[in-house]
Amino acid sequence: MAWQLHYTSAAAGPSGRAGFQVVAESPGLPAGPGARVTPYLTYRPPPSAPAAPSPEEIRAMPVAMSYGPADDHYALVRCHYLGRDYSGRYGNFFGHALVLAGDDLVGVRPIEFWRAPLWADTPVTPGASLSELAELMPGTALDPDSLGQWLAAGGPGAYRRLSGLLELVRRGLVEGYGRLILVGADCEEIVRWIAVISYSLAWEAVTRLSFVTYSGDPAATTQLIVGTTPDVWIPRDVDATVVALADEPAAIETGRFSETVRELWQAMDLDGIDELAAFGPDDPDTAAALVALCRTGADLPAAEQAAVARLLGDGPPEWVWPPLGERADRLGYPLAAAVALHGPATAAGPCAARCVLLALRDPALAALDLGPHEPSAVSRKVAVPEAYREEVAGAAREALGVADRLERLVGVLRVADAAGIGLPGREVERAVAALVDARLTDVPGQLERTPYRWREALLAGLVTGLERATSAVRESALTPEVCRALAGRDLRATPGTAAAVIVWEVKSARLDRVEATMRLLALDHAPGTAREREAALGDIWREEPTATELRRLIEEAGRQVQDYYVLNSLPARLFVRTGLRGEDVVEVADRIRKAGLQGSVIDDAEAVLAATGLAHAGSLNQAVAEVERLTGLNPRIDPELVTLTRDRAARTLAEQEPKSRTALMRKLSRQSRDWLLEQWLTARPNRAEQAALLEIAIRLREEGVHVPRLEEWAYSLVRGRLPFGSVDSRFRKDRELAEGLRRLMKPKRRVFGGD
Template identity: 70%
Template sequence: MAWQLHYTSAATGPSGRAGFQVVADSPGLPAGPAAEVTPFLTYRPPPGTPTAPTREQIRAMPVALSYAPAGDRHALVRCVYLGQDYSGRYGNFLGHALVLADGDLVGLRPIEFWRAALWADAPADPGTELPELTELTPGTALDPESLGRWLSAGGQAAYQRLGTLLDLVRRNLVQGYGRLVLVGADGEEIVRWIAVISYSLPWEAVTRLSFVTYSGDPAATTQLIVGTTPDVWMPSDVDATVVVLAEEPQPAETGRFARTARELWRSMDFDGIDELAGFGTADPDTAAALVALCLTGATLSPEEQAAVAELIEPGVPGWVWPHLGKRADLLGYGLAAAISAHGPAEAAEPCAARCVLLALRDPALGPPTRALPEAYREQVAAVAWAELAAADRLDHLVAVLRVAEAAGLRVPAAKVERAVAALVEPQLTDVPAQLDRTPYRWREALLAGLVTGLEQATPAVRASVLTPELCRSLAGRDLRAAPSTATAVITWQTGSAALDRVEATLQILRLRHGTGTMRERDTAFKDIWREDPTAAELRRLLDAAGAHLPDYHALSSLPGRLFVRTGLKDEQAVEIATRVRTARMAGIVADDAEALLLAIGLAGARTPQRAAAEVGRLTALVRHLDQDLATLVLARAAKTLAKQDPLFRMALIRHLSRPSREWLLQQWLSVKAGRDEQAALLEIAIRLRDVGEPVPELEEWAQSLVNGWSPFGSMESRFKKDPELSEGLRRLMKPKRRGIRLWGND
């Protein structure tokens, strides 16, 4: 029983909308099969079609009869050009589709429905119910006898073309690739070629032989055989073999089936054609290939072996098996596996050994499904060891182990470990996935080999190979004998929050030293302490491993980073600095702590001499500090000393070395000072001049201030009661300003 539907452009249809749509169908047509037919309801006129063709031209346009499996059913569709649609626009066509069940085509070939009486030439009225077809009557134009006479009339060229076409189609049906485009001005000729091909094949194969007799866009169609006209454009890289029927066929080598069928058509032996089709769905080339292998030891191509393997499964005559066992060394994996699975012991056992050997050499083949007979195990195990040693990729090595596991081979763990260690290189990827694929009994050996290889590798290789996934796999292992690898894994654990930063640091410090480990550890500590430490973390670290902080730059800089983050204002920072000083540490960590304590301690300096000594120590330390910390320390020290009275500050400057005086004055003079600070600095400058020790930079600042455009009444009033300061202020002024009346005097 077949459902029908009509598809065309209509002003209105069952859904009430305009345009291309299904206007009529059989009651009960399921939505699924109807949707699967839709891709075949298409028609594009040949490019040479006039814009407004006449009725005769429309009738002469090629008919598109197409056939294809559609889900669990079959679609048989006939599309004819109609010309104008309801709106007067050209481009309308009628698509008449049959949705067929499996049993509807028994004994019939779809191409036989060419010119069948069941096809409609005009669409039914919208909403019409089309009857279900209980009997499908084919046309009568394509019987084998008439086709045989047509081929005969074409002579040698026709038979040569037939052989080529049959080989192309057979290749698609058997191997699943290779489309065929027939280009011809005569649509009937294309139909006959499709018919000859269909009659040459087994009926089961014909049901899989999709075709369309005409397409205006062959590159976009999905059918195996596509007919088209010469004026239709096709891209040069179209995925199909294009046969132009107007050209002479070129000699081509064909397979056994194509040669046989061609000769049967030549002799008009229609019974022979039926017998050839008796092979069912098997490839007819297969039988001849199997006989040649058994009797002469012929070398079969991979395609022939695959075909023979399919023939083996349902069974072959008994005389074949002993020969196949003796020819095992000539077999590929697929054929050997088929014989191993379906043959008796005399053929299956040597073929099982052949499968293991081939799988060891080509990991893509996968493990064999049959265990290796005991008689072959020692010989095959030696091959497995050699393949492990020669493996250049981890997936290859794991595949060898999987084959060994399936075959029951003995592979010592030491061999696995050595082979894996040799594979540690930047290209080594996807390790966790390969570890999951590794048979359980060799997983520890694989991990041990990875660790050995990682420890021997350069830091760059180690960083490349140690992905987060691999680190996760190694995190629970005892890596004390591999300090470089352990350091990298611990660093990853910190980043993934599996370890806190202090514990991670302590674990790394407990590892034994190896070549390059100091540098690697420092790099690890830098990564672990990417974010500034907290005071609580530093307390723990100082208590547990304070003596080791000076050994690593990344650790020795941690207190200084805390000092910078807190801006030297946090009591905890002072506490940490005091701990460092008490522990009598050396290096950067000691310098940073001492600088902070000195800058803060200046507030307690009782005399200029004492303050100058502390500033001198600070000056020496600052040269070694991080720039950010140095900036904060100097600013804090200068700000603290600026709170002293001008006489104290003047005496301090007199006792400072030139480097100390330079940075201290730079700090004082660079800050935007208020009136009080300006007065203090001015007083210091005047008093230094009076004692004969003027400081150039301070002198320059003072003169600039005094001789500027701003009024200085406030400065004059501050110094009014101190004659020395008043006189010093007067001397700082430029001559032209000395005549200005001060404080209202004449």
């Protein structure tokens, strides 16, 4: 429903006054919108018009049809020159205005009312009532077909002008600044340009496209598009772009919207223009990019494709999906992903395949998001049509082979997994193995990212590569997290890697040391791995062994113990740590003997058994044999163990009577006698032991066995402050000892009161 009003100069209007005024209006016209129409009711003849024009000259003057907002309504006004007013003066004009509600223009562009039959040529009698217009019938002079033909007749220059004008209008509507003044001698030409622009825009944008087809004072107007004639003065500082239609089109930097609309008009693709207009006014450049891609196959740069991808999430017209599917091979990842996510199967399928192919080239693409809540097409399961599966699978294998770092390879696996593409485990294993070098980083993180079905292949390839790599690379790569992943796998064929994993399992209390040792011993003995195995054993047995561990180790490893220095040395470490105290020491040594071990380990054990066995020697000969056996072993056993076994043997033998000790010394070899005597003499003997040693010295001397070291000690003792009270009580009952002592000291001192 539209209200009407007439405006002109009258002798007496409805209020009784004379002059320009509203002489008639529709009943019920709202006061606010009615008042807002007044600024549109103006007309100034062109400066070149005659002061007293003839009727023909009046009819030739331009008609000013204007459109713009009027509060919450719209004003559509037609003003034309009448000539004389009621008083005979020139300057009168007639303005016919319509006040429209928003729904009055649905589907109709305001410029279509040019030459519409609803316009009155003369005002009604002042005070008359104007009817409300229930139906607004536009004119027929500006249909799109005739406008397209008119543009074509103008040649390339017309299309260049069109793109420039559209760009200027787009800036005014979208960016909110700038007006456009069209200067032309022919008002009809200006109207056609306004019409072409109007047909090129979304209907919602057209409702905001205010215009006036002619103004005698363009600087004072507020419309976005203003038409005027060349003779009208326009100040240089006017806030508008002035376009003289008689001149060649000026070069203007245009965008996607302007260029796409130009191409559509040039191709007379009116359906394409309508389809573009259907997207609405908010982002005409992005809508134009989508239309250009679908209608003309235009190549869109990445930024435009990303914008179009976001637009697809808003539910575009159904007609866009088939051409998007057909052009999948020209789409970048974000746009292809958007089609795969939002489009029907016919378009989503080829675009899903496109996404997979692009993500295989750059797996980082698969992590892209299209919006705050929308995962990318490849970060979720997508259906790749059967027609594309062979191509995609081939691309996946190729991407796997050229991956230059583990992160990239895992990205390929993730893409293949999301796309449901199979990759042979052996190929994955070989590709991973080739990437194990000094650049290998974040293995735990990549393992965590690896799809479950390829984790075993990745671990197998990792192990293969680690076994080939240098020890430095292997050490840096085998972090606790990686070792945890490899623990429990059969690594016997890769001893270098297995050794490091086993050591980690011991340190993390997943394996006891004996079990870990047995696993190490079971590894393949590949050339060059002995040193790593020995180093691993050293790490495992860094802490001192216990007797229980050694009993198990000897029982389970048997003669393999003698093949490794670390294992050979374990019993000696136990013997030394315990100081040969406790029954466990003898038991361990005895087990070593019974196991038939060879080398240093048996020597250490035999030395312990010899030293501890003296306490149970049943005869002098047995004691001599044990000491001599210990003497023979000393050069071959651990130095600390030498000291311990000699000390143990010496202390055990020191508990016997001097006569027995003398007999032992007499039968021992000089080498055995020397070390045993040295142990006794350096043990800081007390008075009783000093007397015992003195007795041994005397008896040996009397028997003709000279032990210089013992005799020197005895001389030194008796020349000092010898405690003769204790000696007297000890030797008085044994005349042979007393005489021997006398002869030992003679002639230095008298002993026991005799000569």
